[in-house]
Amino acid sequence: MSKQLIELIKKEILILLRDRQTILLLFLMPVALIFFLSLAMEGVWADKLTGRKIQLIIENESQSPKANLLEEKIKSNKLIQPVDRPHGVDNDQIFADGKAHAVITIPKGFDEGDKPVEMYFDPVIDAGYKIATRSLITSLTVEVVMGIDNLETVVAGLVTEKTKPNKEFPSPLQQTVPAYAIFAMFFIAIPMSVGFLREKKDGTLQRLFTYPVNTNLVILGKIIPYYLINIFQFILMLLVGVFIMSHIISFSFHLGEHPWHMLPVTLVVAAATTGFGVLVASLARTPEQSSTLAATGAILMGVFGGIMMPHVLMPMVMKKLAMISPMYWAHQAYLDIFLRDAAFVTILPKLIVLTLFAGICFYIAGRRVQWM
Amino acid sequence: MKALAVSSVTFSYDGAPQCALNNFSISVEEGRMQALLGPNGAGKSTLMRIITGQLRGYSGEVLIYGDKMTDRSALISIGYAPQPISLYTALTARENLRFFGAMAGLSDEQVVLRSNIVLEQTGLTAHSEETVITFSGGMQRRLNLAVALLHSPKLLLLDEPTVGVDPQSRNHIYDTLTELNAAGMTILLSTHIMDEAQRLCSSVTLADRGEVIFNGRMSEIDNLEKLFLEKTGRGLRDE
Known part of the structure; x- marks a missing residue:
């Protein structure tokens, strides 16, 4: 990797890590959501399903x-x-x-x-x-x-139950951990777009182009740090779910029969989230606008996509509507792994949808973004 | 030799009714400190952005020491301190210098060596590990200049380098520029402050409404402000 790219990535990460609000938003918010909502949902699940x-x-x-x-x-x-x-x-x-x-x-x-x-x-x-x-x-x-x-x-002797094990109804941890990890990953669009527009506003981005720096390198320098942070976010949420929350509530977190499937799914979800960030940066004109746009977009995608409320509990109309949200596809891909022990070919269509979403975001952003 | 040669540059912003620059030509001889003056809307900042490679889509030619903009050799030859303080305020002074040094293609050793020199030149050595957001306006302005000087450019482009700074910082910047020019650095100084131009520069270019309206030696001018008002008029400019 070129020295310039390394410095671009280092700069971005340093700026992000020194912003306490961003740290709270990207790491503490989802941990808190997983903690409190797992506890809250434990009651619902336990009462109905496990015979509290x-x-x-x-x-x-x-x-x-x-x-x-x-x-x-x-x-x-x-x-x-x-x-x-x-x-x-x-x-x-x-x-x-x-x-x-x-x-x-x-x-x-x-x-x-x-x-x-x-x-x-x-x-x-x-x-x-x-x-x-x-x-x-x-x-x-x-x-x-x-x-x-x-x-x-x-x-x-007269009536016997032959129900298959439920592969659609997630446990509280299977619901909240991937759901709020995805939710937080999409919130990366806020610091990503705000950072980009702030650099445009204060002139540092323009100053960068007075040096012999390739534009593609600058783009990579903007995307890679957030992509890496996304992956770190997911790992952190997973660790919280497996090692902390499973000890606090009466559910263990099963990673499924093919936990390695998490790798391609997380890589593709991170591509979709950074694509969303780039899209917001290209659509907004000011940091304030981008912040509102990214937050509203992420919350709406969460509401529709089965993040706020489990998809299985939604009425049929909402279940259909959920499919417009990339968060739905991301969540279902993780549920395939944790809940349904699905083969990779079952997960693949969801990854294709997410890749398409990322591709469309990057394409629109590429057409719209004004570097100067 | 000409450090900078801008020939017949014409440029319009999208949707703008008038040209920002119209057949604009300016040249700066090597080793000279030249002032670029003009009222608001004269096209000074547009010219700076074209010379530094930020704006494309113009007609005409820009050569830096004979190299066409935006060739790598042309970009490396210039150091640019923009009018807005364009620094990463969450980073320390040294981290800013390391970042821009890497962008200019300096090695780690060169970055350390040059950082120490430019921090000393701009009086910021004692504050090198502090984040820029804690700096006063004058300190930020001096660091803005330090970044431009870091890779030892042959041509220094300054866009209003003393805006919003106290007299102490302003004088420090003047002294630094005088020393650099005496050491052989070519400087193009865009400013609104007539005293600054008259005190520092040996030649002057006056621009108005995207065109050059005067070129001359500073030694031939008695009162620069009077000349400026004669050439550009006394009416208010709201551009």
Whole structure:
């Protein structure tokens, strides 16, 4: 590599590392997002999918043998965490305080079949979670009323589950780590475009061209540092996910069967992000304009691309719309690796889309950029 | 020998109704310090940008010591201190010098050696490891000059080198330029300050509305400001 190129890269990296706001934006923001959103999403995932214990208040008003047996079965079920009702607090307050998910009342007259078991749910509880709880209580009540020891065993002979392992629903870490790594990588467009326009504004870029420096070298000197920083960002986010977040929340981070696929995917995603940065630099006229354009663009791409909200949870229209965002293709490529153990040929079309995006960005920028 | 020969250069900015430079010719003899004067809109900065290779698409010819602009040998022969302070403010003075030294093709050893010399010449040795953003306007202006001098150019082009600096820094810059010129460096000084031009330069070119309107020796001029106003008029220029 020529000495001039090395100095151009060194200069760019030095300037970037001395800008605390940029460091916060590129490294601390995604780490914070991964940390807090993994914690937040852990609740959603754990409640619905992995059977975090259901917090129930069980009130046995009957105290009959069958009612006592039902109370015992509910309390001893591995999915149930019995909770005592705080003195003098009604259901509304209990739910508002988050003390329990539901209240089960076994009324007087239950044995005689006069009154059914009553279930009160927290009104904001997730529908799937509510169905699961109702199903469990119904099964246990049937066992007691019909005198069956273990309904699950009886039903197993009649109905059996043959569901394939879910390859579409990411765990909190599989969602947040690649999602916010990609998000942060696209934010590189801010320092990249601001730096370029600031140099134009203060005349350092023009001064550069009073030396015998090749224009292509200057372009490379602008792109390579940010490309390298992008790759470093991804590695950092991955390390945070694998070695820190997996110890904090109850999910481990599986890298999939072909972790080496991360290399081509990250190289192509970094090309797309730097392409976006160059495009913004060529479209904006002032550093302020470029900053707004880059941030708005990255956030919109994140919203559409399944970064802010997992793609699997989106309605069909949004799922189709997501495909206009390069972040969608980048995220799906990483999910192919982490979640679906996909072969490289499965990932390849996503890489082609991202390469096309990068190519279009560089082409438009090349046509529009004014060096002087 | 002519250090600089600009012959019949005509240039227009995109969409501009008038030429920024119209059949403009100027030459600077080797070893001379020559002033380039003109009111706003005269075309001084455009000329500087053409001479330094920043603007293309002009007709006419620019030769630096006989080499056509933008040949490598022509670029290497010039040192340019632009009017805006064009430095990386997040870098230290020495880091700026190292960067621009590398752009000029100096080796690491040459960069260190020349940096020490130009820092000394511009009175910045004690501040060489400080970031430029912490510098005063005068210090930044002096570093702007130091960068232009770093690769020992034969022709130094200065675009208003003392704008916004205190009298101490201004005098230091004057002394430095006088020493450099005495040592054989050719200098083209674009300025609005008549005293500066009269004090430092041996010849003068007056330009207005993209054309040369006067060329002469400074020793033949009694009052440069009076001549300037006679030639360019007293009306305000809002260009």
